[in-house]
Amino acid sequence: MTISTRVQAVSADLAEIVGARDVFHSDDVGDDYGHDEALHVAPVTPMFVVRPSTPEQVATLLRYASEHAIPVTARGSGTGLSGAARPLADGMVISFENMAEIIEIDVDDQVAVLQPGVGLAELDEAAGRVGLMYSVYPGELSASIGGTVGTNAGGMRAVKYGVTRHNVLGLQAALATGALIRTGGAIAKVSTGYDLTQLIIGSEGTLALATEVTVKLHPRLAYSATLLAPFATVDEVVGIVPAVIATGCAPVIVEYIDAMTMASITYSQNLSLGIPDALRDTAQAYLVVSLENRDRDRLDGDIELLGSLVAQRGALESFVLDGGSARALISAREKAFWTAKAAGADDIIDMVVPRTAMPAFLSRSRELATAAGGAAIGCGHAGDGNVHLAIFCPDAEARRGLLRDIFALGMGMGGAISGEHGVGRSKSAHFAELTDPAVIAVMREIKRGFDPAGILNPGVLFGEGEPG
Amino acid sequence: MTISTRVQAVSADLAEIVGARDVFHSDDVGDDYGHDEALHVAPVTPMFVVRPSTPEQVATLLRYASEHAIPVTARGSGTGLSGAARPLADGMVISFENMAEIIEIDVDDQVAVLQPGVGLAELDEAAGRVGLMYSVYPGELSASIGGTVGTNAGGMRAVKYGVTRHNVLGLQAALATGALIRTGGAIAKVSTGYDLTQLIIGSEGTLALATEVTVKLHPRLAYSATLLAPFATVDEVVGIVPAVIATGCAPVIVEYIDAMTMASITYSQNLSLGIPDALRDTAQAYLVVSLENRDRDRLDGDIELLGSLVAQRGALESFVLDGGSARALISAREKAFWTAKAAGADDIIDMVVPRTAMPAFLSRSRELATAAGGAAIGCGHAGDGNVHLAIFCPDAEARRGLLRDIFALGMGMGGAISGEHGVGRSKSAHFAELTDPAVIAVMREIKRGFDPAGILNPGVLFGEGEPG
Numbered sequence: 001m002t003i004s005t006r007v008q009a010v011s012a013d014l015a016e017i018v019g020a021r022d023v024f025h026s027d028d029v030g031d032d033y034g035h036d037e038a039l040h041v042a043p044v045t046p047m048f049v050v051r052p053s054t055p056e057q058v059a060t061l062l063r064y065a066s067e068h069a070i071p072v073t074a075r076g077s078g079t080g081l082s083g084a085a086r087p088l089a090d091g092m093v094i095s096f097e098n099m100a101e102i103i104e105i106d107v108d109d110q111v112a113v114l115q116p117g118v119g120l121a122e123l124d125e126a127a128g129r130v131g132l133m134y135s136v137y138p139g140e141l142s143a144s145i146g147g148t149v150g151t152n153a154g155g156m157r158a159v160k161y162g163v164t165r166h167n168v169l170g171l172q173a174a175l176a177t178g179a180l181i182r183t184g185g186a187i188a189k190v191s192t193g194y195d196l197t198q199l200i201i202g203s204e205g206t207l208a209l210a211t212e213v214t215v216k217l218h219p220r221l222a223y224s225a226t227l228l229a230p231f232a233t234v235d236e237v238v239g240i241v242p243a244v245i246a247t248g249c250a251p252v253i254v255e256y257i258d259a260m261t262m263a264s265i266t267y268s269q270n271l272s273l274g275i276p277d278a279l280r281d282t283a284q285a286y287l288v289v290s291l292e293n294r295d296r297d298r299l300d301g302d303i304e305l306l307g308s309l310v311a312q313r314g315a316l317e318s319f320v321l322d323g324g325s326a327r328a329l330i331s332a333r334e335k336a337f338w339t340a341k342a343a344g345a346d347d348i349i350d351m352v353v354p355r356t357a358m359p360a361f362l363s364r365s366r367e368l369a370t371a372a373g374g375a376a377i378g379c380g381h382a383g384d385g386n387v388h389l390a391i392f393c394p395d396a397e398a399r400r401g402l403l404r405d406i407f408a409l410g411m412g413m414g415g416a417i418s419g420e421h422g423v424g425r426s427k428s429a430h431f432a433e434l435t436d437p438a439v440i441a442v443m444r445e446i447k448r449g450f451d452p453a454g455i456l457n458p459g460v461l462f463g464e465g466e467p468g
Numbered sequence: 469m470t471i472s473t474r475v476q477a478v479s480a481d482l483a484e485i486v487g488a489r490d491v492f493h494s495d496d497v498g499d500d501y502g503h504d505e506a507l508h509v510a511p512v513t514p515m516f517v518v519r520p521s522t523p524e525q526v527a528t529l530l531r532y533a534s535e536h537a538i539p540v541t542a543r544g545s546g547t548g549l550s551g552a553a554r555p556l557a558d559g560m561v562i563s564f565e566n567m568a569e570i571i572e573i574d575v576d577d578q579v580a581v582l583q584p585g586v587g588l589a590e591l592d593e594a595a596g597r598v599g600l601m602y603s604v605y606p607g608e609l610s611a612s613i614g615g616t617v618g619t620n621a622g623g624m625r626a627v628k629y630g631v632t633r634h635n636v637l638g639l640q641a642a643l644a645t646g647a648l649i650r651t652g653g654a655i656a657k658v659s660t661g662y663d664l665t666q667l668i669i670g671s672e673g674t675l676a677l678a679t680e681v682t683v684k685l686h687p688r689l690a691y692s693a694t695l696l697a698p699f700a701t702v703d704e705v706v707g708i709v710p711a712v713i714a715t716g717c718a719p720v721i722v723e724y725i726d727a728m729t730m731a732s733i734t735y736s737q738n739l740s741l742g743i744p745d746a747l748r749d750t751a752q753a754y755l756v757v758s759l760e761n762r763d764r765d766r767l768d769g770d771i772e773l774l775g776s777l778v779a780q781r782g783a784l785e786s787f788v789l790d791g792g793s794a795r796a797l798i799s800a801r802e803k804a805f806w807t808a809k810a811a812g813a814d815d816i817i818d819m820v821v822p823r824t825a826m827p828a829f830l831s832r833s834r835e836l837a838t839a840a841g842g843a844a845i846g847c848g849h850a851g852d853g854n855v856h857l858a859i860f861c862p863d864a865e866a867r868r869g870l871l872r873d874i875f876a877l878g879m880g881m882g883g884a885i886s887g888e889h890g891v892g893r894s895k896s897a898h899f900a901e902l903t904d905p906a907v908i909a910v911m912r913e914i915k916r917g918f919d920p921a922g923i924l925n926p927g928v929l930f931g932e933g934e935p936g
Contacts, residue, residue: 108710108824152659163657165666166634179906185882186822188852189631191620191670192884192891193899193929194911198633198666202659219716242576248687248762294716298766354654356576384656414653416660423660431660438647443662445917450910461661 007047010068014050014092017060022051022098032078033093034086037337038426039347041083046073048092053099055172055180055211061094062209063178066453073457074205076117076144080151081337081348082424084204084460094209096146102126103212110217111169111186116146116210123215132217135161138420139334149210152202154420156290156330159245159383160252161218163420165201172212173200176451186214199446204422205457207450223299224252224292226326227306228273229315230283234258237285238358240313241382244289245355247309249302253290253330254383261336261379261390262286268339269332273325279317287315287382288329336379340390346374346399347391347426351410352419355385361413365389365406372402386419404430428463475515478536482518482560485528490519490566500546501561502554505805506894507815509551514541516560521567523640523648523679529562530677531646534921541925542673544585544612548619549805549816550892552672552928562677564614570594571680578685579637579654584614584678591683600685603629606888607802617678620670622888624758624798627713627851628720629686631888633669640680641668644919654682667914672890673925675918691767692720692760694794695774696741697783698751702726705753706826708781709850712757713823715777717770721758722851723801724826729808729847729858730754736807737800741793747785755783755850756797804847808858814842814867815859815894819878820887823853829881833857833874840870854887872898896931 007025014023024030025048035043048070052058065072071091078085087093100117107130112123121141123134136148138155147153149171154163161167170184173196183196200208231237237256244254257265262283266273275283289306293299303320310318321329332339337348353361365387369376374393380386389406393399407417407430417423423431432440444462447454475493482491492498493516503511516538520526533540539559546553555561568585575598580591589609591602604616606623615621617639622631629635638652641664651664668676699705705724712722725733730751734741743751757774761767771788778786789797800807805816821829833855837844842861848854857874861867875885875898885891891899900908912930915922 106822106824109822110710110713111822152657152663154657154659158657162634163659165663166630175906175910177906179909181904181907181910183907185884187820187883187887188823189620189622189626189820189854189887190884191622191631191886191888193670193903193907194675194914195620195633195666195670196907196910198663199914202661202663207662219714221716242578245578246687248689295769301763352655352657354574354577354579355656356574386657415655416653416658418659419655419657420659435661436649438643438645439649439651439661439664441647442643442649442664442918446662446667446914449913449917 011048013064014048017064018050018052018057024049033075033095036078036080036083036085038081038083038086038424039341041086041425044087044089046087046091046093047089049095050092051095051098055174058094058209058211059174059178059180062174062176065092065455066176069453070455071458072455074146074150074209076147077119077142079140079143080147080424081421083426084150084422084424084457086425088458096144105130106186107132109186112215112217114145114213114215116144116213118145120145127217128220131220133220134215135218136164136167139337145213146210149201149213150204151422152420154381154386156253156255156381158381159254160250165198167216168197168201168213169216170214171197171200171210173208173210175208176453176456180211202422204424204460206447206461207456221292221294223296224290225299225303226288226290226321226329227303227318228321228329229287229310229318230275230279231285231287231315232282234285234362235359236314237287238362238382240287240310241355243309243313244306245383247305249291249306251289251383252292253288255288255333255379256382257286257288257333257379258377259284260377264339264343265332265336268342269335271328271332273329274319283316333379336388345390346393347403348388349391349403350386350388350419350421351407351415351417352384352386353410353413353415357413357415358382358385358387361387361410364409368402368405368409369393372398374402384419404433407434423461425460425463428461479516481532482516485532486518486520486525492517501543501563504546504548504551504553506549506551506554506892507809509554509893512555512557514555514559514561515557517563518560519563519566523642526562526677526679527642527646527648530642530644533560533923534644537921538923539926540923542618542677544615545587545610547608547611548615548892549889551894552618552890552892552925554893556926564612573598574654575600577654580683580685582613582681582683584612584681586613588613595685596688599688601688602683603686604632604635607805613681614678617669617681618673619890620888622849622854624721624723624849626849627722628718633666635684636665636669636681637684638682639665639668639678641676641678643676644921644924648679670890672892672928674915674929675924689760689762691764692758693767693771694756694758694789694797695771695786696789696797697755697778697786698743698747699753699755699783700750702753702830703827704782705755706830706850708755708778709823711777711781712774713851715773717759717774719757719851720760721756723756723847724850725754725756725801725847726845727752728845729804732807732811733800733804736810737803739796739800741797742787751784758794801847804856813858814861815871816856817859817871818854818856818887818889819875819883819885820852820854821878821881821883825881825883826850826853826855829855829878832877836870836873836877837861840866842870852887872901875902891929893928893931896929
């Protein structure tokens with residue numbers, strides 16, 4: 001068989017599974033399917049794109065791929081930042097755009113049952129209509145729920161509600177062997193065998209593909225307020241976080257934003273926060289804390305408590321933002337990635353370290369960046385110790401060394417390479433180099449158990465990495 | 469080699485690893501090592517008991533056991549309810565009594581680093597001294613932290629704080645191959661490869677042994693209060709739970725106790741709750757809700773809100789218990805297992821179902837028990853849908869059929885066999901019979917990857933079960 005005959009034959013087989021209208025191959029494959037939003041993972045157009053409509057079709061596709069040794073990359077909305085949705089040239093993208101239905105929102109059990117293609121924005125709207133919300137809130141609300149399961153997405157509200165793995169209760173998943181399994185369910189806890197739900201979450205499409213996701217919803221509290229406090233140094237901002245947490249106010253957002261990042265997000269989003277010029281010149285970093293409550297008076301009391309705390313701890317000032325300004329700031333902060341990208345950042349990382357290690361991690365990272373002839377600026381989920389750094393360092397080799405040094409630094413402090421973006425293709429070389437080989441060996445065994453033919457996202461997580 | 473020569477030789481080798489004082493074999497092995505608290509798993513005295521003092525010794529023991537095909541059962545305090553700490557006759561118990569040190573309590577990061585043998589009561593005391601608490605609170609506070617990791621223990625506070633898997637941030641674990649690995653850490657979130665922490669939690673000693681556990685601590689809130697509300701029917705009690713959760717009061721405990729269980733725990737614990745006789749005669753079930761707050765007035769406000777809610781929903785009365793009575797009731801509820809055991813219960817199960825399925829599950833379970841010539845009474849974590857039933861059904865065969873029918877019933881409602889006790893040896897036959905073979909197959913592959921020689925707790929989870 002010539003290559004193109006084989007492609008035709010596979011294509012016909014795929015059409016048998018999902019219908020001809022939902023199979024694309026070769027030149028008919030759109031460019032979008034070749035990349036996600038990772039800054040340094042080169043786009044690769046896959047040979048096939050299929051759009052299944054049912055879990056059974058997904059399972060059948062995986063069995064077929066296993067039998068025919070076709071690499072498979074799952075794709076939700078393609079908003080990932082680590083290249084886990086970047087396919088291989090001879091591979092197949094399974095796109096979940098035809099499986100984007102909210103199957104059920106159960107108000108009494110406070111759960112939603114979702115097809116993987118459902119977008120977070122749609123889920124938020126649907127849950128909101130019944131007074132509930134899904135708490136996982138990464139910057140990009142066009143992200144699909146399936147994609148967030150793949151990367152174990154986090155976002156700003158994680159300090160109160162946890163990340164994806166704390167909010168997904170159950171999955172239906174297609175295995176590489178063609179089986180469809182159910183894990184967990186609309187239940188609060190399980191101790192009945194290995195927790196496959198947790199294992200699949202964050203596995204970046206390398207173990208199984210979620211075909212249905214059951215998530216926990218929370219009551220949507222009526223009142224919220226945001227405190228913005230400029231400080232003279234980044235260290236002071238990240239240093240105050242344990243005290244903020246210890247108040248017991250259960251903040252829903254605890255972010256730090258350095259001066260350069262604040263300047264670029266306010267400028268690019270045309271945001272006016274009413275901060276006097278003199279103050280803006282002195283402030284090197286900002287603390288952003290949002291609170292929510294079902295009771296207006298309690299909220300006011302808590303905001304007052306926080307106000308005194310930040311004043312005591314050296315805040316240059318503090319502002320309680322009204323609804324509009326608060327939303328604008330949070331939304332600008334969410335767009336920090338795009339701002340950094342527009343500003344020419346060469347890479348974006350999201351290392352996580354113990355909360356109290358943040359000041360040392362940040363100052364040493366900046367020194368490393370300077371020494372490498374670059375810069376590291378950013379913002380992050382201070383409440384979680386999750387530091388988002390935009391790396392400016394155009395030379396590929398210098399940048400690679402810098403990233404390795406920053407990752408090694410944070411790991412030495414008890415941290416991990418990624419808090420919520422995942423390893424994907426962009427960080428797999430560093431992951432391989434810096435991780436205990438015994439850990440990698442166990443992970444490889446797990447991978448082999450799930451995916452004996454090795455068709456699920458080969459090169460992701462265990463790859464040799466992509467040239468920067 | 470005769471059997472006894474082999475035992476002597478192995479014993480000498482083990483003494484090389486942990487020191488002669490911490491190796492016992494044959495007749496020197498104490499009876500306690502032969503069982504946990506499962507009601508229907510026959511005690512078996514193991515051939516060897518070793519008490520390592522360091523993680524490295526644990527790892528070396530596992531490598532030795534793998535090389536010599538010796539079954540290994542880990543033991544914390546032996547308080548498990550499913551027989552996962554019941555060893556095999558030719559096996560070795562690794563007891564963690566010499567590894568019971570609190571390594572660190574970090575107030576700013578709100579984490580504790582613990583050796584596996586640390587008891588929950590000691591941890592509670594140590595955390596309390598710095599204004600913090602560990603939220604996992606199963607009935608038995610003599611349980612060890614390592615044991616709770618093995619079973620993914622829950623307890624009454626899970627409705628607010630989650631179960632063990634939501635509160636363990638990282639592990640050091642010994643693998644069957646003799647490697648010591650670290651997973652997670654003192655960090656709030658990780659998206660860097662498969663979550664081995666979550667995989668090991670709840671694996672009942674079949675994948676790896678935790679040699680160090682890093683847990684999340686929470687602020688200890690100053691004020692708490694407990695509402696006790698008798699209802700005419702169990703259905704009303706469990707039916708009101710979604711409304712209790714929906715208030716947003718974030719209750720720390722939401723329990724139901726049926727009349728028979730209330731009678732036996734109050735009687736056996738000599739507990740007076742001040743409930744008038746007439747009311748006691750009418751009440752068929754009780755709702756217990758505990759709230760906590762850092763602010764006295766807010767607590768009072770929330771208790772009032774709950775009081776109106778239960779009144780509206782048909783409570784016969786409601787009592788706000790003062791500190792002493794509340795503690796006494798909660799503590800009596802914790803001892804429900806012992807009360808049921810003393811009352812001659814033939815088995816104890818802890819099925820979990822969706823919250824809203826509880827009324828149907830309870831009433832159908834009772835019917836099944838009656839039809840089998842037995843009875844099912846109990847109490848449970850109503851907020852979690854976690855139903856603890858004491859099964860009275862002395863005939864072993866009838867009981868086995870009854871349990872299978874109850875498990876099948878709950879699974880049909882989207883539930884799981886165990887919410888927090890684990891499968892262990894006591895439920896492995898039902899687990900094997902009722903679980904999707906594709907799920908079992910994946911779990912077996914994982915097991916094989918971690919434990920190629922099959923030495924870690926053989927018979928647990930995947931066993932054929934024990935004769936009742």
